[in-house]
Amino acid sequence: MAATLKLAWVFFKIGLIFFGGGYVLIPLLHRIMVDQLHWLTLKEFLDGLALSQLTPGPLAMLATFTGFRAGGFLGGLIATIFIFLPGTALMLFLASRYEKLRNIELIKAVLDGIIPAVVGLVASAAYTLGKTSLLSPRDFLLLAAGFLILQFTRLSPMLVILGAGTIGFCFRFS
């Protein structure tokens, strides 16, 4: 029981302090899980990181892996709930104020004013991801095919992604 509470508290704290997206979480979890609490060895940490990148969903699912190591299935569940709890609560609060805030002229100007910055951030993600994972003509071929399908057809993007994953799996891309 005490161990479970400690697990919940540790992940709640992490959820509170990690602002600004998943990649902030990697050094943070590394310091806390490997260096301070010794819940994971460095190798386990790196393998867990690979796991959460290989599977769908946010990178923060690394918390599930860490929690699983510390306390089995229940530990994973508790780690997942508590790492996402602070952000989700804040988000619900912000969302509940959104429509009111939006009708204040100044805030509306700011909200609409930062939209181009968000577009730039989205585009930069394509660049960053592309730099590390577009390595061969095969990748560019898949990119082009995916782009054409997504831009000009109404085919569900989930099918396109799963299809590409299946191609990679069956042809043993390395």
Add this chain to the structure above:
Amino acid sequence: MPPEGFSCYNSAMTKREQVSLGEILRTFFFIGATGFGGGMAIVSLTERVCVHEKRWLGLDEFMHGLAFGQILGPFSLNTSVFIGYYLRGVVGGVAAGVGFIAPSFCLISLLSWLYFKFHEVPQLQSALKGANPVVIALILVAAIGMARKKVKGINDWLLALLSFAAAAFFNISALTILVLGVVWALGRGYYRREHQ
């Protein structure tokens, strides 16, 4: 239960049909299950499904949600929670969040169990290698669509290009860029008001 704050402030809201909680849960479950590539890849998927396919909310609202989400940590989850709240209030937000996390949670639990039993990461690398280029294509399509509709005039383009360069080439965090963007937007609004 109509979400407080939405029904009375926006007349367009009343015309919107009620989306069932099951539908929200199901939609975000599928987004969570196919959202390879983390953060922005998932958000692009969410945009395509919720804004274009289902027309649950406008691009404006979506991008505001995304901006909020980036300030508060795991932004792919936050954006889902925002959309869920937008549709059905707190219950909708929780449904979207739970649906979104559930598939990765089950998968990671299973894989963690296998890992700690056999100490090996499963051979999923090739699947990811196949999916990655398509995920990039998805982000590109989303960025192009957003730029076409929302980036108008030289000022907007300048801001978009600056944030792109800051994030892509200088590794500046999204949070910093958004805070600077807010300062920029405030400055512009102030300047306009003074010079009218």
